[in-house]
Amino acid sequence: MTGRTTLGGRVDGWLFAAAPAERLAVLRILTGGFAVVYLAVRLRPFASLADADPGRFDPVGALWFLDGPLPDGALFGLLVAAVAAGVAYTVGAWFRISGPLFAITLLLATTYRSSWGQLLHFENLMVLHVLVVGLTRSADVLSWDARRRRLGTNREPAPQQRAQPAYGWPVRLAALMTVVTYVLAGLAKLRLGGIDWLVGDTLRNHVAYSAVRLEVLGARPSPLAGPLVGQGWLFPPLAVLTVVVELAAPVALLGGRVRDVWVVAAWLLHAGIAALMLVVFPYPLLLVAFAPFYPLEKVARWVSGFLTRRQVLPSG
């Protein structure tokens, strides 16, 4: 029996099949663009950690070894370095340095933010994806580096850059990361909440808790929360649906319509959380979390075709 006919052989064949360089490059642009904008928008909360009570500091993850908060200069330097490296990562400039640098600075900055007694779970997948993309050959095409190489040598990219396993497995690994995070979330509900999470009032009480928490903190809850929590019968089916969608994440790897149905279901899950609880997970809501499931090189070719038709780019 050849390697390709065993399950392990088929998984290996899928994981390490060749893919066009544009697929990984587009993932770089999407993850980098999102992460840089996210950091820029959240710069104030990150920077405000400089004034946080040192007694709250509880280092986690990659910062486990710290015995106290970072000096203000180190924190601001880290944030500036992350944003600068992020811009370079996104445009694919000096990527041999900017790729790993952005991956590491983003990891450190977000880990630092989760090191004050409350783990924040909406940044995990973004950080994991950037780690994969930043440490692989994501800037061989559609990048400042590629443009400089072309201008310097005046020739087309070498044929071996067109489709290689090196451009495929990082994207498939990113897809697996997305799948694993959703499956783990579903398993966590079953482990921590038990069967009561599915058939009891737990989900309803979580929605009510989010609404009341906003009110006691002087904010306005979702206008949907009040009317809906009064309809307790709604929540067990919603709870079952939630766990089914999370545990069914591996079907997204099958591609095609099955993938699309799952992505829509997962997106609706996050849209529902945002609508009912005003808790926003921007990475999946803006669809970046699901990008690795798709042939992203088509996006690059569509954009290139569009710009060529508009005569922004030379044809051919």
Place this chain on the structure above:
Amino acid sequence: MRTDTTRPGVRHRLTGTVSPVGSSGPAPVGWRPRAAVAAVLLALVLPFVRDHDSFPLSIYPMYAGARSDVETLPAVFGTNEHGEVERLSTRTIARSDDPLITTSLLRQAIRSGRADALCDEIAGRAPSGTVSVEIVEEQFDLVASAAGDDEVLDRTVHARCPVAE
């Protein structure tokens, strides 16, 4: 196309693939990418195996735990010179717009006995006209409160402090 492994090639350090010189076919995959993928997947599931939440490797426990329909929540009140009381915002309390972070900050301070210190800090950011600040915990019937019932089942004051003029 069969790759001639006897010819010199270019090895890419990070990906472990070897591009034989002059070859136009996909380069064979070395052991490094396979090892990297296996290590990453193992790292992703390890928190679940160990039941240990961290960042960015997590068990994703958001909304997973049991939630009673009666819960206690921390809050902060400001009283102005006319005796009017208002709930202070997340920005004033924690310099954040995130209620999760704000609630966590208040709970940490209450549990560690630092509510007085936090009260003084919040007082320094209180809106103009505020004369005193109070950190409390209030107990609610969550479903009734979410539906509009303002009744507080129980209330505990943990700190009270004046706002400096």
